[in-house]
Amino acid sequence: MRLIVWVLLIGLAGGLTGYLFTRFETDVPKISTRTSVQWIGGEHRHEVRISDQGTGLESVRIWLEMAGAEYDIEAARYAGGLLGGADLNVPRLIEAVIDPLALGLSDGRATLHVEATDYSWIGNVAHESVPLMIDTRTPRIQLETGLTYVRRGGTELVVYTVDEDTQRDGVVLGDHFFPGFPHPSDPEKRVAFYAIPPDTPPDSLPSLLAADQAGNEASVAVRIEVIERSFPEDSLGLNEDFMRAKVTEIAGKAPALTSDESEDLLNAYLSINRDTRAENEATIAEVCSDSSEDRIWHGPFLQLPNSSVGSRFGARRTYRFGDREVDRQVHLGYDLASTSQAPVPAANDGVVVFADELGIYGNMVILDHGLGLFSMYGHLSNLGVEKGTLVSRGDELGHTGTTGLAGGDHLHFSMLVSGVFVDPLEWFDPKWIQEHIEVKFEISGS
Ligand SMILES: [Zn+2]
Known part of the structure; x- marks a missing residue:
C-alpha cells in the first residue's frame, strides 16, 4: 500500500517537475521578416511571421517609431490556459x-518594431526592428530638350534631370521602355535615346518616366512631332531549291516530306520566316536591353565600304511562291552587298556582346556602343571576334556571306536602341548626328 502511495507521489512530483519545466521554458518566440531597408511611398503591407516552440505565443505588438513618437500598427493576444498557448x-x-x-x-x-511574448513563466520576449525610409514625394522631372521632330523609324535623344535617385527612369512609348543613362558630359543630367518604330500607332507618343525607390512615379510628355513617311515595298520570290537549302541549314535537318513535297517545304520555310524570326528578334531585343553606361561610340557609323543597298529599313516584304503571296514581314535593317566574302568593319567603337549563330541571321555579331545604342551584323560567312572584345571603328568583325535567310552574299546591318530596331541611315549621316545628338550632349557640358 505504502509502495503505491510512493509511486503516485513520485509520479506526481515527476509530472509537476515536467509541467514546471515546460512552463519555465526559455525558447524565445521566433520573428521572421524582411530586415533590409524598406522604402515606403504609399500604403505598404509588411509581412511578419511569428511562432513559438515552447509554450506558444501570448502576444504580438507591432509599432512604428519616428522622430521620438510611436504609432501603433498592430496588436494581438492569443488564447492560452494552464498548459500555455492554444x-x-x-x-x-x-x-x-x-x-x-x-x-x-x-x-x-523610421523604425518598425515587432515584439512577441510567449506563455513561459520566464516571460520570453522577442524583438525585431526593420529600418524604414518614408518617402511620399513624387520625383520631379525637368526636361532639357524642347519640341523635337522625329522621322518615323528614326531615333531621338532626350536630356532631363530628376531631383532624386531613381529606381527606374527613361522614355516609355507603347510597350517599349528606353532606359535613361548618365549624361556623358554632365553628371547632374540624364539622357535617353528613344525610337519611333515603323509600326506603332500615330497617337502612341513618348513620355518620360521616373520612379524612385519608394515607388513614387512621375511622368511627363516628351514633345515631338513625328514626320510620317512611307516605307518601300519589296517582293521576294521563293523557289524550292532555296527553301530546301535554308530549311536544312536553319532547322538543322532536312524538311520532313510527305506526299505534297512543295507544300511541306513551303510550310517548313514559313515556320522559319515567322516563328524563328520572332524568336530571333526576341533574343536580339534581350541582348540589346543591357547597355554600357559609358558612351563608347564617336562620330558617324561606317557603312560597309563600296556596298550597294539591296533592301532598306522598314521595307514591307511580300513573299511569293509561284503566283501566290505566302507571307509578309518587315525588314529591320539594311542589306548591303559588296564583293563576295568582303571584310566587315565595325561601324563604330563598341563591345562585342554577341558573336554566334542565330537562326535567320546566320552568323551574327552585335556591338554595344553604350547608352542603349547597338549595331548588328548578320549573314556572315565567318565570325572574326569573340564576345567581350572591345573593338574600334573599322576593326574586322568577319566576312560577308549567305548564312541564315540570305539568298546572295551580303551583309544585313541593323541599328538598335534599347532593343528596338531603328533606321541606320541617320547613324551613317554626320550632319544628322551633329544636329540631333551632339548638340544635346554639348548643351550642358560646356
Ligand atoms: Zn536583311
Whole structure:
C-alpha cells in the first residue's frame, strides 16, 4: 500500500517537475521578416511571421517609431490556459499595414518594431526592428530638350534631370521602355535615346518616366512631332531549291516530306520566316536591353565600304511562291552587298556582346556602343571576334556571306536602341548626328 502511495507521489512530483519545466521554458518566440531597408511611398503591407516552440505565443505588438513618437500598427493576444498557448508551433502571419498618409507621417527615417511574448513563466520576449525610409514625394522631372521632330523609324535623344535617385527612369512609348543613362558630359543630367518604330500607332507618343525607390512615379510628355513617311515595298520570290537549302541549314535537318513535297517545304520555310524570326528578334531585343553606361561610340557609323543597298529599313516584304503571296514581314535593317566574302568593319567603337549563330541571321555579331545604342551584323560567312572584345571603328568583325535567310552574299546591318530596331541611315549621316545628338550632349557640358 505504502509502495503505491510512493509511486503516485513520485509520479506526481515527476509530472509537476515536467509541467514546471515546460512552463519555465526559455525558447524565445521566433520573428521572421524582411530586415533590409524598406522604402515606403504609399500604403505598404509588411509581412511578419511569428511562432513559438515552447509554450506558444501570448502576444504580438507591432509599432512604428519616428522622430521620438510611436504609432501603433498592430496588436494581438492569443488564447492560452494552464498548459500555455492554444496553438503551439503554429506560425502566425501578420500583415502590418503602414500608411504614411493615414498615420500623418512626414518623410524620413523610421523604425518598425515587432515584439512577441510567449506563455513561459520566464516571460520570453522577442524583438525585431526593420529600418524604414518614408518617402511620399513624387520625383520631379525637368526636361532639357524642347519640341523635337522625329522621322518615323528614326531615333531621338532626350536630356532631363530628376531631383532624386531613381529606381527606374527613361522614355516609355507603347510597350517599349528606353532606359535613361548618365549624361556623358554632365553628371547632374540624364539622357535617353528613344525610337519611333515603323509600326506603332500615330497617337502612341513618348513620355518620360521616373520612379524612385519608394515607388513614387512621375511622368511627363516628351514633345515631338513625328514626320510620317512611307516605307518601300519589296517582293521576294521563293523557289524550292532555296527553301530546301535554308530549311536544312536553319532547322538543322532536312524538311520532313510527305506526299505534297512543295507544300511541306513551303510550310517548313514559313515556320522559319515567322516563328524563328520572332524568336530571333526576341533574343536580339534581350541582348540589346543591357547597355554600357559609358558612351563608347564617336562620330558617324561606317557603312560597309563600296556596298550597294539591296533592301532598306522598314521595307514591307511580300513573299511569293509561284503566283501566290505566302507571307509578309518587315525588314529591320539594311542589306548591303559588296564583293563576295568582303571584310566587315565595325561601324563604330563598341563591345562585342554577341558573336554566334542565330537562326535567320546566320552568323551574327552585335556591338554595344553604350547608352542603349547597338549595331548588328548578320549573314556572315565567318565570325572574326569573340564576345567581350572591345573593338574600334573599322576593326574586322568577319566576312560577308549567305548564312541564315540570305539568298546572295551580303551583309544585313541593323541599328538598335534599347532593343528596338531603328533606321541606320541617320547613324551613317554626320550632319544628322551633329544636329540631333551632339548638340544635346554639348548643351550642358560646356
Ligand atoms: Zn536583311
